[in-house]
Structures are given as structure tokens and as C-alpha cells.
Amino acid sequence: xxxxxxxxxxxxxxxxxxxxxxxxxxxxxxxxxxxxxxxxxxxxxxxxxxxxxxxxxxxxxxxxxxxxxxxxxxxxxxxxxxxxxxxxxxxxxxxxxxxxxxxxxxxxxxxxxxxxxxxxxxxxxxxxxxxxxxxxxxxxxxxxxxxxxxxxxxxxxxxxxxxxxxxxxxxxxxxxxxxxxxxxxxxxxxxxxxxxxxxxxxxxxxxxxxxxxxxxxxxxxx
Amino acid sequence: xxxxxxxxxxxxxxxxxxxxxxxxxxxxxxxxxxxxxxxxxxxxxxxxxxxxxxxxxxxxxxxxxxxxxxxxxxxxxxxxxxxxxxxxxxxxxxxxxxxxxxxxxxxxxxxxxxxxxxxxxxxxxxxxxxxxxxxxxxxxxxxxxxxxxxxxxxxxxxxxxxxxxxxxxxxxxxxxxxxxxxxxxxxxxxxxxxxxxxxxxxxxxxxxxxxxxxxxxxxxxxxxxxxxxxxxxxxxxxxxxxxxxxxxxxxxxxxxxxxxxxxxxxxxxxxxxxxxxxxxxxxxxxxxxxxxxxxxxxxxxxxxxxxxxxxxxxxxxxxxxxxxxxxxxxxxxxxxxxxxxxxxxxxxxxxxxx
Numbered sequence: 001x002x003x004x005x006x007x008x009x010x011x012x013x014x015x016x017x018x019x020x021x022x023x024x025x026x027x028x029x030x031x032x033x034x035x036x037x038x039x040x041x042x043x044x045x046x047x048x049x050x051x052x053x054x055x056x057x058x059x060x061x062x063x064x065x066x067x068x069x070x071x072x073x074x075x076x077x078x079x080x081x082x083x084x085x086x087x088x089x090x091x092x093x094x095x096x097x098x099x100x101x102x103x104x105x106x107x108x109x110x111x112x113x114x115x116x117x118x119x120x121x122x123x124x125x126x127x128x129x130x131x132x133x134x135x136x137x138x139x140x141x142x143x144x145x146x147x148x149x150x151x152x153x154x155x156x157x158x159x160x161x162x163x164x165x166x167x168x169x170x171x172x173x174x175x176x177x178x179x180x181x182x183x184x185x186x187x188x189x190x191x192x193x194x195x196x197x198x199x200x201x202x203x204x205x206x207x208x209x210x211x212x213x214x215x216x217x218x219x220x221x222x
Numbered sequence: 223x224x225x226x227x228x229x230x231x232x233x234x235x236x237x238x239x240x241x242x243x244x245x246x247x248x249x250x251x252x253x254x255x256x257x258x259x260x261x262x263x264x265x266x267x268x269x270x271x272x273x274x275x276x277x278x279x280x281x282x283x284x285x286x287x288x289x290x291x292x293x294x295x296x297x298x299x300x301x302x303x304x305x306x307x308x309x310x311x312x313x314x315x316x317x318x319x320x321x322x323x324x325x326x327x328x329x330x331x332x333x334x335x336x337x338x339x340x341x342x343x344x345x346x347x348x349x350x351x352x353x354x355x356x357x358x359x360x361x362x363x364x365x366x367x368x369x370x371x372x373x374x375x376x377x378x379x380x381x382x383x384x385x386x387x388x389x390x391x392x393x394x395x396x397x398x399x400x401x402x403x404x405x406x407x408x409x410x411x412x413x414x415x416x417x418x419x420x421x422x423x424x425x426x427x428x429x430x431x432x433x434x435x436x437x438x439x440x441x442x443x444x445x446x447x448x449x450x451x452x453x454x455x456x457x458x459x460x461x462x463x464x465x466x467x468x469x470x471x472x473x474x475x476x477x478x479x480x481x482x483x484x485x486x487x488x489x490x491x492x493x494x495x496x497x498x499x500x501x502x503x504x505x506x507x508x509x510x511x512x513x514x515x516x517x518x519x520x521x522x523x524x525x526x527x528x529x530x531x532x533x534x535x536x537x538x539x540x541x542x543x544x545x546x547x548x549x550x551x552x553x554x555x556x557x558x559x560x561x562x563x564x565x566x567x568x569x570x571x572x573x574x575x576x
Contacts, residue, residue, distance in 0.1 A: 129237065
């Protein structure tokens with residue numbers, strides 16, 4: 001049951017961009033027509049537009065600010081976003097900038113989101129400072145909802161420690177995420193990570209498994 | 223307790239500063255260091271500290287001047303153009319012998335330049351920036367974990383010598399995320415701040431924080447005394463990381479983000495059988511001259527790789543002192559050198575040596 005409009009929001013550094021890119025590629029591999037929107041008006045570094053090549057290879061359309069990765073810190077919203085709301089065949093991934101500051105950019109599309117069902121996924125990593133507990137995450141979620149004028153529908157657990165992630169990392173503070181899910185009244189639908197860091201997940205999580213590749217590399221990793 | 227978290231370089235500076243006893247942060251936003259200010263804005267009120275967004279960079283550095291004069295551990299941060307604005311205040315702080323920590327997450331210049339990473343402010347931070355005979359102790363970390371330990375060291379050394387210290391990073395280092403713990407943060411040292419303006423309690427003479435001297439003799443005496451402290455720092459505080467220099471034909475040197483690219487290139491080159499070593503300066507002032515002088519006894523060539531048009535290379539030349547040729551390779555304007563470019567540059571030099 002995939003929904004056409006998929007919005008990924010969360011704390012900056014929670015891994016929204018990697019999750020978004022992987023989700024776009026997954027949909028494209030299922031044969032869907034996919035557009036990914038780099039809606040990050042907050043952070044000029046490490047963003048969806050960095051993965052332009054791999055997205056092209058999968059036939060995924062990228063809509064990004066013409067200033068993305070330029071030498072200009074220009075928090076602009078790409079002008080051709082609105083067209084995706086008129087193309088009923090397109091699956092759309094919104095990779096939204098961090099925190100409520102980033103989610104603010106979504107507000108202007110509210111009338112479109114009123115017209116059809118959407119998924120808004122709260123990407124969480126409890127290994128990120130300031131979002132380590134259920135209460136901190138809840139406050140961030142509510143701030144994002146307020147800024148975006150949209151409601152979260154799902155939680156994606158992307159708890160990781162970068163290169164030091166092990167198969168134990170994802171569920172290391174899982175009680176916080178379970179409490180969050182209960183408090184917000186929405187389910188956890190994705191357990192994200194590299195294939196190997198998902199290898200030890202208990203059976204009950206089988207349907208939520210979301211194996212990822214890392215597409216945004218450091219300059220010394222190329 | 224070695225609980226690891228995933229942090230951006232900018233956030234790690236903030237947390238390390240707090241754990242080093244910093245409770246006064248005066249900020250002004252500029253890409254690519256803004257996450258540091260944002261982190262302090264969220265964290266300081268929760269721990270009884272002060273976060274203040276000043277009306278300008280000039281105001282922020284002078285607030286640091288005031289807080290440091292009162293004996294507080296104070297910090298401000300900016301990026302290249304903002305550091306230019308702060309330079310007057312930095313000179314005053316140095317002239318008043320006050321400890322503080324200034325963070326510079328460098329971007330491309332000159333002028334407004336651009337927001338992408340650069341190392342073109344090496345001259346500014348090691349040779350002055352502001353006016354007068356003064357120095358900052360300049361630390362150049364190359365990972366988020368090292369940012370943590372060097373931020374702590376910056377506060378302690380700054381206080382020990384009463385010299386302002388700087389953490390020099392670049393946009394990549396500030397924005398990238400790596401796992402960190404804070405086990406390496408030492409206890410803040412405590413010094414007898416008998417110079418601080420904390421109120422006399424009618425029990426002592428007034429302390430005066432000042433950089434103005436009415437007689438040239440008094441000013442010269444103060445500068446010479448300060449210079450003696452600089453000499454001790456130059457002797458005791460040179461820091462670097464080096465490997466494979468004993469048998470190296472070519473020593474490649476780089477600091478910060480660029481050193482990560484160099485390590486990747488050198489790994490490939492050594493696998494090819496080339497004798498390449500690495501010296502990574504961790505303090506840019508004092509520059510680690512001793513290790514270069516020593517390596518110059520055996521190495522046949524040096525290569526300085528920078529995100530600039532060639533700035534640190536001058537200090538490498540001074541340290542090598544004519545014993546071997548010193549080459550330079552750089553990209554600038556927000557471009558990071560690739561491992562492949564460095565590999566080709568080293569191969570070229572190696573070809574010439576045969």
C-alpha cells in the first residue's frame with residue numbers, strides 16, 4: 001500500500017536525506033515514476049542534490065534549488081515543485097530540511113496536501129543529541145507539525161552511529177521510540193540501516209526492515 | 223561512560239566547550255558554523271549558561287572580551303568574513319592577555335567568497351589578522367572526535383598561558399557527522415585568576431583590563447614579556463601527527479579536512495610501493511617545526527596540500543630550511559582536492575626524483 005506523496009522530516013542529522021534517496025530508489029526499482037524533491041532550505045552541505053548521478057541512473061527526477069551546492073547560501077524553494085501535485089502517476093519524495101525551521105517550507109503546499117492522502121514520516125535517531133528521549137522527540141515532532149501544517153503518519157527508526165553502527169545500534173534505545181509511537185498514536189513502519197546492521201533484528205520487525213545503501217560520500221571516500 | 227553519539231563537527235565544539243566549563247557564548251550566525259550557535263542556544267539555558275546572539279560580530283567578540291576579563295570561560299564562533307570583523311577585538315583580547323576560545327569554520331574568500339570549505343585563512347589566523355605583535359594558539363582538528371579533545375585543550379592552554387586560542391575548521395569538518403564520545407575531555411584546569419575584574423571586596427587594589435599603555439617603555443616591556451610566553455608555547459606546545467616519515471622519500475603534509483583526503487591518497491601510493499610519509503600539523507601556531515626539521519634530514523621532497531593558493535607551504539619551507547625542495551598543490555574557492563589529484567602530484571614529484 002504505497003501512497004503517492006511521501007514526506008520525510010526530522011531533526012537535522014537524523015538521516016532524512018539518505019532515507020529519502022533510498023526510498024526513492026526502492027520505488028523506482030518497483031517500476032514507479034519517481035520524483036525526489038530536495039526541499040532543504042536549512043543546510044547547504046550534504047544534501048539530496050549530492051546524489052544527482054545515482055538518482056539519474058535510476059531514472060528518478062530530482063527537483064532541487066538551483067543554488068544547491070553552489071557557493072551561495074540561498075534558502076530558496078525550487079519553482080517547479082508544484083507540478084508534482086498535478087501528475088497523478090508520479091510518486092513524490094519530499095526530503096525536507098531539518099527541524100521545524102526546515103519544515104516551514106512545506107506550509108505553502110498545504111492546499112495540495114488537503115486534497116489527497118499523504119504519508120509524513122518522522123525520521124528519528126536516538127544517537128543524535130537533543131533527540132535522545134521520547135519527550136525530546138515528541139517536542140520536535142509537534143514543532144515540525146506546527147511549522148509544516150501537516151501531521152506525521154509514520155515513524156522511521158534510523159538510529160545509527162555512522163561507521164561505528166553495529167547490529168545492536170538500531171534498537172539500543174528502542175523503548176524511547178516505542179514510547180514516542182504510543183504518545184503520538186502513529187506506528188513505526190521502517191527500521192533503517194545497512195543490510196548488515198539489520199541482520200540481527202528480531203522476527204517481529206521483518207516487515208519494517210528497510211535496508212539502505214549510503215549514497216552521500218565524504219570527499220576522501222570517492 | 224563511553225556512550226557514543228553521532229554529531230556534526232559544529233555541535234561537537236559546542237558540547238566540548240560546555241564540558242570544558244564554558245558558560246558564556248556570544249554568537250552571530252554565518253554559514254557554515256551556524257549549528258554551533260544553534261546548539262548553544264538550545265543547550266546553554268538548560269544548564270544555567272549564557273547564550274547571546276549579538277547584533278554583529280564586532281559586538282560578539284567584545285562581549286567575549288568583557289566576559290573573559292571577568293574571569294569566565296567564554297567562546298565565540300564565526301566563519302572567515304566574520305573573523306575579519308572580529309579581528310580588532312581579538313587583537314585587544316591578546317593585548318589584554320585574556321584567555322578565550324574563538325572558533326573559525328573557514329569558507330572561501332576573499333570578500334564574501336562562498337560558503338564551501340576552504341583553508342585560505344591560514345595566514346590570517348597564524349600571522350595576525352588583527353594588528354600588533356600577537357599570536358593565537360591555533361588548533362586544526364581533522365575529525366569530530368579530535369574536535370572534542372582540542373576544544374578542551376584550547377580552553378585549558380588559553381587559560382594556562384593567558385593567550386586567546388582558536389579552533390580552526392572548515393565547512394566540511396563543521397557539517398560532517400561522526401560518532402563521538404566525550405571521555406577525552408579533561409577536567410578544566412583551575413588557575414588563580416588574580417587579574418580578573420571580579421570585585422575587590424575592598425580587600426585589594428582594582429584590577430584593570432586594558433590594552434592601552436601611555437608610555438612606549440611600558441608597552442615595549444609588556445610586549446617583550448608576552449613574547450617570552452610565546453617562546454615557551456613554541457617550545458612546549460607544538461603538536462602534530464606523523465607516520466611513515468622515517469623511510470619516506472616524499473613527505474606529504476596537510477591539516478584539517480585536507481589531511482583526510484591526503485591519508486586516502488597516501489594509502490594508495492604506499493600500496494603501489496612509493497615511500498610516502500605524512501606529517502599532519504595539529505597546531506598551526508605554534509607550527510610543528512621540529513618534526514619537519516627532523517624529517518628534512520632524510521626526506522628527498524615535501525608536498526604541502528591545501529585548500530588555498532599556498533599559505534602553510536611557507537611555514538613548511540621555513541621549517542625544512544632549504545634541505546629539500548618543498549612543493550605545493552592546492553585547490554581553492556570551495557573545491558576540495560581529490561585523492562586522485564594528490565596521487566598524480568606525488569607521482570610527478572617521485573618521477574622527478576629518479
